[in-house]
Amino acid sequence: MLTMEAPQAGDTLAPVLASDELVATAYLDRIKLQFDLSGLVAIRGDGAEVLRAPVPLRLYRFQRRQAYRVASAGQLYPALKLADADLPRIRVVNVSAGGVALHWPTHVVPVPQAGQEITGTLELEREVSFATLLRVQHLTQGEQGAPHQAGCAFVSLAPTAARALQVFIDQAQKRERLMRRSS
Incomplete structure (x- = not known):
């Protein structure tokens, strides 16, 4: 029952x-x-x-999602380096074949809105990065100074970038499974 x-x-x-x-x-x-x-x-x-x-x-x-999402394991990578050199790197919360979720700090203005496109370099690891164009799908406002969360979709990826992304996701999944087995 x-x-x-x-x-x-x-x-x-x-x-x-x-x-x-x-x-x-x-x-x-x-x-x-x-x-x-x-x-x-x-x-x-x-x-x-x-x-x-x-x-x-x-x-x-x-x-639950069309593409498997890999949660960010560390504080340094993955990150999005915006095209504007004066702006800081944006922390990536998770990555999938379809897009990324970003922690957008409240002090980084302007805060992107749904439908807006963001240009930058997605740094998956120290030696793995590629230029990307993202479209903001949704934005959740942070409360009391907490970062905003922006869900972004890849607008288009070069074949080499799509391959690097898939390899990164596969490796992260393998690490996740190994961590679950050992605990």
Whole structure:
């Protein structure tokens, strides 16, 4: 049996229980699981309410993102060196084949906005870097002086840059797996 937390708002539970077609979604790290629920019932006890259903026969597994993301391991690399030499290097939070997430310091102005393009050199490691053009997909404002987080997509990559990026991601994945095994 599966046991799930019932919604707190009492008026939302009745339509859910009455529905013939229910689909549940759960997330495990970077993986999305989706499955049909049948025989869902509400059970009250100890002042709380839970939902129960038989374990589904099929689970559908989806990767949460289209491209695997590699989290930044250190403070120096990877980083984005902006085309304007007066601006500091921008820390890269994670890298994928489709783009990067940046920690944009609040003191670096102007702060890029969604749709804006950024030119710079992506420094993956000390000896691995390439020129890139990024388009800001979204920007999350930092609170109380914390850096903004900018999600950026690669506009176009030269074949050599795409290859260097793929090798970097593959190596980072291997390191990640080795670290998990040893711990």
